[in-house]
């Protein structure tokens with residue numbers, strides 16, 4: 001297993017995702033461990049998830065409001081109270097310079113030591129992990145970590161007009177990577193991950209056996225990570241970005 005920065009060296013973590021519920025499928029058990037350890041965690045969500053759900057009687061504007069509320073409730077389950085929604089169109093996110101600037105702005109505002117972001121690579125083994133919005137946000141977010149957030153000459157208005165000083169993120173954790181190399185034991189926080197996913201009623205309300213599905217998925221990850229029998233794990237690919 002890849003060695004990572006000690007959590008004692010980490011004060012703030014920024015989790016960047018494409019949609020409401022992404023963080024809860026991929027990383028909520030790990031987030032709960034971090035907030036339990038006194039680390040401040042902030043969520044930045046590129047879209048409001050208005051293309052989700054299956055009820056055609058709900059307007060897409062109402063769906064966006066609903067899903068922002070669901071993500072806010074889910075975040076509370078794992079100790080996160082600071083959420084920033086960027087309002088990009090669900091299903092049509094591209095890794096543009098505008099998205100890079102928006103993400104670099106949030107990184108400079110939050111000043112995280114560690115950033116969690118989606119994989120820009122397609123994972124052929126898990127098609128759901130490779131939603132085009134995930135890949136676009138993953139690519140733009142890693143570009144925002146390096147070079148944009150740390151380079152004073154990248155998006156110069158951030159410094160000149162908004163007084164946002166450059167910031168270097170020390171470590172990136174990629175969720176949904178085809179090549180995970182770090183596994184976090186989330187056995188103790190698993191009930192809060194389940195509760196967080198349950199808060200996304202418009203997405204998970206119809207799923208029978210969600211907890212069992214998650215238990216199977218996370219126990220296979222724990223096995224791949226070499227954890228003892230009966231443990232549950234979330235998997236990441238960790239990059240040294242210092």
Ligand SMILES: [Zn+2]
Nearest residue numbers: 018019022131
């Ligand atoms: Zn998603």
